[in-house]
Amino acid sequence: MAAKYDVVVVGSGNAGLSAAVSCVVQGKKTLLIEKHNLPGGVASSFSRGRFEFDPSVHEICDVGAGDDLGHVGLIMEKNGIDVDWVTVPDCYRCISKYSDGTPMDVTIPAGREAYIDAIEKYVPGSREPLEKFFDLIYEIRLAKVYMFDGTPNDPKYMQKHFPNTLKTCGYDSLSVMKALKIPQKAIDIIGVYWPYLGVPLDEVNFFHFGNMIDMYVTRRAVVPHHTSHEITMTFMNRFYELGGEAWFNCRAEEFLFDGDKICGVRTSMGDVECDQVLANINPHIIYANMMPKELVPEREKKLYAARKNNLSTRFSMIYFALNKSCEELGLTDYCVFFAGTADSRKEYENLKSIDNDYNILISYNNIIPDASPEGTCVISFTKLFSDGKDWSEMTAEEYYKAKDKMIEKCIEDVKKNLNIDITPYIEEVEVATPMTFARYLGTPEGTPYGFEVKSWDGVIARMTDIEADFNIKGLRHIGAGSFFGDGYSSTWINGDMTAGLACADLEEGGK
Amino acid sequence: MALNVKVGLIGLLDMLKFANLAKKREQYIAASPAEEIKADYPINNLAKAMHPDYQPLVIDEIIDHAAAGAKTFVFKRADGQPACYFRAGQYISLKLPIGDSFVTRPYSISSSPKWALEGKLAVTIKTNPGGFAADWMLENLKVGDEIKGTEGLGSFYYEKHRDQKHVIALAGGSGITPFLSMAYAIRDGIEDFNLTILFGSRNEEVILFKDEFDAIMAQTDKVKVVHILSEEEKDGYEKGFITADLIKKYAGEDPYSIFICGPEAMYRFVAREVEKLGLERKYVRQEFLGATKTVWKQPEYPQACRDKVFKLTVKQGPNETVCDCSSNEPILVAIERAGIKAPSRCRSGECGWCRSRVISGDVFVPAETDGRRWADKQCTEIHPCASFALSDITIVVPGEYY
Ligand SMILES: Cc1cc2nc3c(=O)[nH]c(=O)nc-3n(C[C@H](O)[C@H](O)[C@H](O)COP(=O)(O)OP(=O)(O)OC[C@H]3O[C@@H](n4cnc5c(N)ncnc54)[C@H](O)[C@@H]3O)c2cc1C
Numbered sequence: 001m002a003a004k005y006d007v008v009v010v011g012s013g014n015a016g017l018s019a020a021v022s023c024v025v026q027g028k029k030t031l032l033i034e035k036h037n038l039p040g041g042v043a044s045s046f047s048r049g050r051f052e053f054d055p056s057v058h059e060i061c062d063v064g065a066g067d068d069l070g071h072v073g074l075i076m077e078k079n080g081i082d083v084d085w086v087t088v089p090d091c092y093r094c095i096s097k098y099s100d101g102t103p104m105d106v107t108i109p110a111g112r113e114a115y116i117d118a119i120e121k122y123v124p125g126s127r128e129p130l131e132k133f134f135d136l137i138y139e140i141r142l143a144k145v146y147m148f149d150g151t152p153n154d155p156k157y158m159q160k161h162f163p164n165t166l167k168t169c170g171y172d173s174l175s176v177m178k179a180l181k182i183p184q185k186a187i188d189i190i191g192v193y194w195p196y197l198g199v200p201l202d203e204v205n206f207f208h209f210g211n212m213i214d215m216y217v218t219r220r221a222v223v224p225h226h227t228s229h230e231i232t233m234t235f236m237n238r239f240y241e242l243g244g245e246a247w248f249n250c251r252a253e254e255f256l257f258d259g260d261k262i263c264g265v266r267t268s269m270g271d272v273e274c275d276q277v278l279a280n281i282n283p284h285i286i287y288a289n290m291m292p293k294e295l296v297p298e299r300e301k302k303l304y305a306a307r308k309n310n311l312s313t314r315f316s317m318i319y320f321a322l323n324k325s326c327e328e329l330g331l332t333d334y335c336v337f338f339a340g341t342a343d344s345r346k347e348y349e350n351l352k353s354i355d356n357d358y359n360i361l362i363s364y365n366n367i368i369p370d371a372s373p374e375g376t377c378v379i380s381f382t383k384l385f386s387d388g389k390d391w392s393e394m395t396a397e398e399y400y401k402a403k404d405k406m407i408e409k410c411i412e413d414v415k416k417n418l419n420i421d422i423t424p425y426i427e428e429v430e431v432a433t434p435m436t437f438a439r440y441l442g443t444p445e446g447t448p449y450g451f452e453v454k455s456w457d458g459v460i461a462r463m464t465d466i467e468a469d470f471n472i473k474g475l476r477h478i479g480a481g482s483f484f485g486d487g488y489s490s491t492w493i494n495g496d497m498t499a500g501l502a503c504a505d506l507e508e509g510g511k
Numbered sequence: 512m513a514l515n516v517k518v519g520l521i522g523l524l525d526m527l528k529f530a531n532l533a534k535k536r537e538q539y540i541a542a543s544p545a546e547e548i549k550a551d552y553p554i555n556n557l558a559k560a561m562h563p564d565y566q567p568l569v570i571d572e573i574i575d576h577a578a579a580g581a582k583t584f585v586f587k588r589a590d591g592q593p594a595c596y597f598r599a600g601q602y603i604s605l606k607l608p609i610g611d612s613f614v615t616r617p618y619s620i621s622s623s624p625k626w627a628l629e630g631k632l633a634v635t636i637k638t639n640p641g642g643f644a645a646d647w648m649l650e651n652l653k654v655g656d657e658i659k660g661t662e663g664l665g666s667f668y669y670e671k672h673r674d675q676k677h678v679i680a681l682a683g684g685s686g687i688t689p690f691l692s693m694a695y696a697i698r699d700g701i702e703d704f705n706l707t708i709l710f711g712s713r714n715e716e717v718i719l720f721k722d723e724f725d726a727i728m729a730q731t732d733k734v735k736v737v738h739i740l741s742e743e744e745k746d747g748y749e750k751g752f753i754t755a756d757l758i759k760k761y762a763g764e765d766p767y768s769i770f771i772c773g774p775e776a777m778y779r780f781v782a783r784e785v786e787k788l789g790l791e792r793k794y795v796r797q798e799f800l801g802a803t804k805t806v807w808k809q810p811e812y813p814q815a816c817r818d819k820v821f822k823l824t825v826k827q828g829p830n831e832t833v834c835d836c837s838s839n840e841p842i843l844v845a846i847e848r849a850g851i852k853a854p855s856r857c858r859s860g861e862c863g864w865c866r867s868r869v870i871s872g873d874v875f876v877p878a879e880t881d882g883r884r885w886a887d888k889q890c891t892e893i894h895p896c897a898s899f900a901l902s903d904i905t906i907v908v909p910g911e912y913y
């Protein structure tokens with residue numbers, strides 16, 4: 001058996017990386033194991049010909065800059081992670097239909113004032129309720145900092161300082177925006193980001209959604225200069241610098257128990273002893289395949305039953321390298337949403353089908369001129385599915401045809417919506433599907449998003465008792481399937497916070 | 512604060528609602544039935560079937576192409592499953608225990624994707640005197656032997672959204688294999704494009720797959736093979752080498768893409784010819800070449816390091832091995848010679864499968880096969896299959912699943 005570790009982090013996705021660095025910063029002897037030959041999970045990159053592609057990133061929120069660091073920015077600073085960020089100037093262009101069926105084509109800049117100005121221009125009468133909306137989400141920002149700083153919350157203090165937060169947070173986002181008297185068309189525009197949380201506006205908790213808008217709009221989003229692999233390697237280099245050890249192409253097969261407490265991990269490279277495990281693995285996989293059935297708590301079996309049909313969004317990503325610049329092609333925006341309808345509930349239903357009209361186009365070179373060689377550009381398309389059914393019924397042969405169809409759909413979408421034909425310029429094209437994500441991430445149906453943040457299972461409900469789902473001694477789940485849900489930022493925060501809990505346990509145990 | 516938002520009727524109840532979120536969640540969970548937890552998802556199962564740790568293969572038939580110094584090994588899946596479906600043109604990496612070494616070698620699949628559905632797969636291996644694995648396989652492998660291989664790998668295949676409908680293949684020696692698979696795929700209706708193969712061989716006798724291609728051409732007019740003999744003049748054959756003029760002669764009127772696969776010397780020759788055609792870069796594609804055998808001829812190679820033997824310390828999980836490392840061979844070869852199972856696939860610096868971290872020591876990475884990610888180039892991650900030692904080295908390699 002190998003040396004004993006304080007902590008074994010299983011899986012090097014965003015949460016795993018953040019947790020691993022957090023542990024070594026706290027002086028713990030830490031082993032990071034990863035089944036793939038490369039760290040990062042979705043935060044990675046791949047090469048085709050003379051191009052390097054980011055497999056996943058659109059926009060990263062909550063980093064901040066200078067003396068206005070966001071939660072993520074503060075964690076990165078604390079843990080000594082310094083990434084070469086590029087700020088995203090505009091939120092998006094969206095070509096869709098408003099809920100009432102009329103056509104929508106809006107371009108929305110970031111920054112509170114510019115954002116409100118733009119929406120007021122498209123939907124006159126929005127300004128006043130939007131000012132209120134922004135005051136509210138600013139209050140939520142302060143409330144969030146207070147609530148999740150790791151110390152107990154004082155209800156009196158909260159009532160005094162965050163009254164509107166407390167009053168709105170029990171509700172879904174649509175109800176709150178309606179209560180603020182935001183015109184429906186403006187709600188449609190604000191709601192464009194809904195898929196980033198996986199459930200429609202009438203379901204997603206307002207605290208969660210409002211906070212996301214605050215982070216994207218007020219604080220602005222960033223992206224790494226040299227693909228997500230750059231972020232991942234910044235974490236890894238810091239981890240190594242502080243004495244962390246990492247094994248790649250190493251699969252955790254089973255968790256080892258001493259009574260009802262975890263005491264180690266059986267891996268494809270041998271058994272490893274440890275006190276604490278942080279598992280960047282979907283909990284369903286752990287309980288089904290990686291531990292003795294009799295040790296699975298009853299409560300987790302109930303949680304499973306409650307959630308098993310609520311896997312969050314599955315993705316297909318289509319990557320193109322074009323041998324013309326964005327400028328030459330007329331691809332002027334960084335991010336364009338193509339949606340069938342801005343009615344998020346209806347669209348959520350549409351997304352159950354593989355043939356849905358939803359697509360997000362990212363043209364990297366518009367904010368990162370050297371994202372590809374001079375005179376070329378890299379773009380990606382993101383297609384979402386709120387159900388895995390259509391992908392589940394495929395044979396290997398049909399699978400390649402489905403990939404072709406994804407490519408054709410993207411070509412058609414830019415032609416139809418932007419009047420640009422990219423066909424003659426395709427130098428490289430690659431398609432990732434739910435199967436691709438399943439292969440690299442190992443998550444159920446390849447979802448990178450964990451479980452839907454349904455009204456009963458919203459992030460705020462989960463976060464007001466973050467230990468609620470950690471019911472095996474020495475084991476904590478991290479990642480999108482954990483309490484903070486999906487997203488780079490959320491999983492970094494989740495990894496760091498959970499590592500804090502594990503380290504605290506070690507201190508208690510006299511380590 | 513002046514702001515006073517009200518969603519429900521009574522503000523106080525809202526406050527309670529918030530306080531109760533976690534309790535409500537617990538109640539919701541408690542009200543659900545306790546079920547046995549399963550993680551059995553068709554999407555994950557298909558992903559696993561398409562990308563297994565390895566395919567267990569058993570040799571079903573060996574076809575000797577004696578004059579060409581090659582053999583075709585027809586494999587069946589040892590577990591009776593269909594072989595992993597692939598795109599015609601892709602290669603598989605064979606995992607070979609030879610003596611005390613565990614090595615891999617990449618071979619283009621020479622059979623039709625259609626065969627994969629029946630659990631069959633073929634590769635064609637040409638002799639390589641002085642080499643290590645090829646001749647060992649040609650001499651030792653028999654029908655019934657079991658071998659492990661990967662699924663189809665690489666992006667050397669026809670992509671209809673990217674390539675021209677007419678593909679001109681430039682092939683030399685065993686570089687014909689991916690094009691045989693493509694020709695079968697066209698014949699079998701799996702791929703739809705026009706394929707003109709310009710195939711260079713020394714003389715008529717050593718031409719690989721002459722009969723196979725003749726049969727395919729009799730079945731479809733989308734495939735055409737032009738044989739070019741370098742050492743023999745004969746009716747019905749072109750004489751000489753693959754030149755720009757020859758390509759133009761067979762290109763016809765329609766625009767075309769060029770696919771190149773062959774030994775390094777042939778590649779260097781035709782690359783210059785292809786350049787004369789002035790095609791856009793996207794219309795010229797080539798299969799990986801393998802790492803250089805003469806690293807000391809690479810630009811910027813520090814000559815003082817040639818012909819040296821350095822000490823290599825290899826860490827893999829909890830294990831550590833110390834061995835010799837010739838400066839003339841890729842670091843991966845030293846690792847394999849030491850009997851360590853390290854991952855590799857393309858052995859050409861491109862796929863990243865062998866990606867490892869140098870803890871100490873200096874390495875030389877030839878620019879032409881430096882397929883590393885940007886961020887890896889900024890630190891000490893290398894692809895050992897295409898990196899060479901310039902000093903004693905300590906390296907951390909990933910595990911391997913077989
Ligand atoms: C994508 C791709 C597709 C290919 N497709 C085909 C194909 O279809 N058909 C075909 O014939 N070829 C193909 N090749 C080439 C093929 O992979 C091999 O390179 C070729 O068969 C020669 O292998 P070899 O081992 O004989 O020679 P080499 O690769 O030259 O072997 C010698 C190497 O083995 C090392 N070695 C010597 N002793 C030991 C030891 N004890 N342990 C470990 N290593 C040792 C040597 O140092 C040297 O580096 C392809 C190559 C690529 C990259």
Ligand code: FES
Nearest residue numbers: 856858860863896
């Ligand atoms: S094996 Fe492909 S890069 Fe080394």
